[in-house]
């Protein structure tokens with residue numbers, strides 16, 4: 001019986017190729033939209049995770065002041081180099097500590113100038129942040145200690161100031177400081193939040209403090225934790241240490257904060273997942289519209305074929321059999337839509353991931369879910385027309401013009 | 402009259418059957434009280450003027466329609482009390498229909514049209530094909546099995562409809578003017594076919610016709626006038 005219904009459905013669909021194609025278009029687009037949205041969303045999640053990983057896993061960021069909601073900070077004294085050294089010395093499972101301070105400065109070379117972030121730090125910054133050099137060298141120990149006028153350029157600054165020229169050995173001006181380029185960083189590209197991570201210039205911390213800041217402040221301490229060690233424990237230890245060093249009484253809150261990058265990862269992937277679900281839901285609405293299209297055409301088809309239905313009923317078809325016939329037809333139609341939808345989604349995902357610069361991810365699970373959804377749409381929206389056909393009075397159906 | 406003999410169990414028994422279409426002033430009284438008794442194996446011709454209720458009566462006999470009032474017993478079962486599906490099963494297993502308007506499935510080949518009742522009887526595809534071919538051959542259409550109704554003449558369509566009604570070898574053949582569109586030679590052939598089914602396989606036949614020559618093949622004739630059976634007579638007694 002089901003086999004017969006299936007054959008009849010294919011027969012009927014082939015008879016009206018044009019109409020059938022237009023009918024399933026809604027489902028095709030709906031299924032494709034759902035799958036593409038979810039794929040792009042998964043791609044974005046992968047991207048976030050990868051970028052955080054490229055920052056260095058198990059990274060804690062210690063900054064003075066407490067967050068007070070949106071970006072505001074209560075004023076608090078800065079750290080100094082000794083704070084960083086104390087963390088390196090006293091906190092267990094620390095792999096590396098990189099103190100730094102930074103400021104926005106206009107860098108000038110010849111006629112070119114470029115506003116960038118100048119970061120005063122040392123070689124540990126490279127290690128903790130997973131940076132590698134594309135050319136040149138790191139700071140030497142004597143440069144670090146002396147606070148020499150040398151710098152390492154981020155890929156963006158290098159491009160903006162030097163174009164195709166080789167910058168190594170040239171001198172650039174950072175306000176009053178003229179410093180020699182000794183190295184170039186490997187590019188890291190955009191961050192999750194869309195900022196350019198290559199837009200920076202590194203100088204020795206002491207150079208920054210003396211020549212650019214005019215103080216001994218350290219504004220940020222990056223702490224990397226041994227792989228496999230608990231960041232929570234390290235975080236607690238850092239907090240205890242800093243409270244002691246900054247003489248905070250037990251009644252007072254911290255006047256500094258320790259951020260765990262993993263936590264930020266979780267937060268960000270959480271956000272992209274919510275976004276993905278939302279986009280998927282919007283796309284699902286278009287699938288619903290596709291379903292209504294199928295219902296519409298099935299109703300037309302039932303009316304057109306009233307005499308056929310009458311004949312079948314007169315010859316002894318049961319209500320159930322007529323119902324099955326039309327339901328199968330609707331389901332076959334919408335499944336075709338589902339199949340084409342999955343194919344379209346495959347293409348759309350490739351194109352969209354290229355356009356949005358998100359890694360291409362094709363989730364077979366969601367493709368299957370999308371297809372099953374199209375089958376479901378056929379059942380739900382095919383049921384009403386099919387029931388209408390099954391409930392016809394054979395005599396009246398036969399008299400239908 | 403055969404109706405009074407009561408020797409064999411009645412296959413069909415209509416008592417005071419009426420059929421009213423519509424309500425109030427627009428109501429049409431298609432049947433105004435039909436009493437009819439048909440025994441198993443009978444060959445009955447139904448005659449009467451256009452609009453006298455012949456097709457309506459046939460629909461009720463075939464369990465396609467139910468009486469507005471009165472009783473229809475098919476093999477002792479009150480058809481009016483059956484559910485839709487039960488009546489569908491009766492049609493499927495006991496009746497073969499030749500509709501006045503043929504009612505072939507359009508855009509469907511003659512062969513597939515003839516196979517249709519076998520599909521609902523659950524006959525396997527191979528067997529279906531064989532039986533349908535044989536039935537088409539019996540009405541002289543073996544050359545046309547691939548043709549759809551639109552590619553057949555009126556008479557050919559009528560013969561496909563006859564093949565479809567006979568393919569299941571039903572207990573009861575209900576034929577509404579089965580030779581209405583055929584020339585004399587074809588009519589005679591079809592009547593011979595129906596008669597052979599009636600005589601050799603004991604199939605009960607109820608046939609509506611306007612032609613006395615065709616009615617002559619029947620055992621007896623019921624004449625309808627204005628929704629009533631005016632007379633029941635052996636065919637040779639019909640004027």
Ligand SMILES: Nc1ncnc2c1ncn2[C@@H]1O[C@H](COP(=O)(O)OP(=O)(O)OP(=O)(O)O)[C@@H](O)[C@H]1O
Nearest residue numbers: 422423429430431450451452453454455456457458
């Ligand atoms: N579904 C219906 N709705 C309304 N009136 C109907 C319906 N079916 C039949 N009638 C009416 O019932 C009457 C009897 O119709 P029926 O089809 O039984 O006549 P008939 O004897 O078969 O005529 P013919 O020889 O022309 O086929 C006619 O007046 C017809 O108009």
Ligand SMILES: [Mg+2]
Nearest residue numbers: 455456501577
């Ligand atoms: Mg009629």
